[in-house]
Amino acid sequence: MTGRSAPAVLPPSLRLWLGATAALAALVVVVLGVLYADASTPGTVDARIFAAVYGVGPRWRHLALATDFLGEPVGAAALVVAAVTGCLLLRRPRAAVLVVAGAGATVGTTTLLKFLVGRTIYDGNLSYPSGHTAFLSALALVMALLVTGRLDLGRAAGTSLVLVAALAAGAAMGWAQVALGAHYPTDVLGGWCTALAVTPATAWLVDRLADRLVSQPVVDSTADRPTDPTAGAGRPEPR
Numbered sequence: 001m002t003g004r005s006a007p008a009v010l011p012p013s014l015r016l017w018l019g020a021t022a023a024l025a026a027l028v029v030v031v032l033g034v035l036y037a038d039a040s041t042p043g044t045v046d047a048r049i050f051a052a053v054y055g056v057g058p059r060w061r062h063l064a065l066a067t068d069f070l071g072e073p074v075g076a077a078a079l080v081v082a083a084v085t086g087c088l089l090l091r092r093p094r095a096a097v098l099v100v101a102g103a104g105a106t107v108g109t110t111t112l113l114k115f116l117v118g119r120t121i122y123d124g125n126l127s128y129p130s131g132h133t134a135f136l137s138a139l140a141l142v143m144a145l146l147v148t149g150r151l152d153l154g155r156a157a158g159t160s161l162v163l164v165a166a167l168a169a170g171a172a173m174g175w176a177q178v179a180l181g182a183h184y185p186t187d188v189l190g191g192w193c194t195a196l197a198v199t200p201a202t203a204w205l206v207d208r209l210a211d212r213l214v215s216q217p218v219v220d221s222t223a224d225r226p227t228d229p230t231a232g233a234g235r236p237e238p239r
Contacts, residue, residue, distance in 0.1 A: 006210065009094040010203035011148055013155040018162065018200040025196035029129065032190045033117045036128055040120045042184050049185040053178045060179065067176035071132030076103070079139060087146065095146045098206050099139065102199045106138040107131050109198050110191060121184060129190030130183045133173045137195035140169035145203060166196060 010018070036043065042050055056064065069075040080099055087096035114126035121127040144165035148158035174188030183191075 006094050006214075007092065007149055008207045009092070009098045009142075009145055009149065010200065010207055011145070011153075011158060014145075014148065014158050014162065015204070017155065017159045019204075021163070022197045022200045025193035028193045029113070029190050029197060032186055032193075033113060033128065036117065036119045036186060038118045040124075043186060046184040046186055050178060053175065053185075054181055056179045064176040064179040067172055068132065068180060068182070071135050071173060076135055083139060083143065090146070090150065092146055092149070094206055094210055095142065095149075097210075098142050098145070098199075098203050101206060102138050102142050102202045103135055105202045106134045106195050106198045110134045110194050113190075113194070119184075119187070121187075122181070127183050128187045129194050130174065130177055130187045131191060132177055133170050133183075133188045133191030134194045134198075136173040137166045137170040137192050138199045140165040141195060141199045142203075166192070170195070 070079060080103060083099045084096045087093070087099060110129050110131040113129055114131075117126075117128045119126065119128035141162055144162040147153075148161055153161065170188070170192035174183075174185070174192065177183040177188055178185055
């Protein structure tokens with residue numbers, strides 16, 4: 001006897017394309033990490049974008065700070081709780097698990113990479129890749145996967161939705177990080193690519209583990225109990 005499987009969090013129609021995207025994104029993360037290892041100054045492209053974006057006016061700065069807050073511990077925790085609650089209300093337990101596992105794995109990967117790459121900004125703060133950008137991109141990607149599964153979107157529509165959602169979230173947070181001077185533009189790109197590389201892989205693992213748990217046979221606790229030979233028999237008639 002087996003339990004009923006919940007809907008896959010990574011639709012089968014998207015696995016090939018997102019897998020290829022994840023591999024390409026991982027390659028970009030590695031290449032940028034090698035190029036900017038132990039660096040403490042912006043590259044040529046970084047300098048040009050930084051000059052155009054950094055130092056926004058008061059109104060835009062408030063928007064950048066509000067966006068940045070979504071990647072801070074309190075803001076990120078609030079987003080995760082809201083996302084998990086929404087997934088459970090929609091009866092998508094795997095998506096709820098992926099919200100926590102995907103965001104955690106993505107942020108954990110960016111933290112590890114920061115120490116391995118050693119790129120710094122300003123007062124020696126490790127900057128590559130951007131954890132804020134990676135977190136919000138990963139969360140948007142998970143939500144897009146949930147919508148894709150709920151609406152049963154095809155390969156083209158589903159892949160487009162996932163990539164556009166991740167791009168929109170990454171662009172918003174990335175702009176805020178550069179505008180506030182917290183990261184170089186290539187840090188932001190590295191963070192976005194980290195989310196694209198880690199989150200689909202985590203989704204695949206969540207599905208594999210969930211399917212394995214569901215396929216385990218359910219043991220009947222009454223099957224091995226000894227049978228009473230007199231059970232069901234009537235009492236002997238008095239003589």
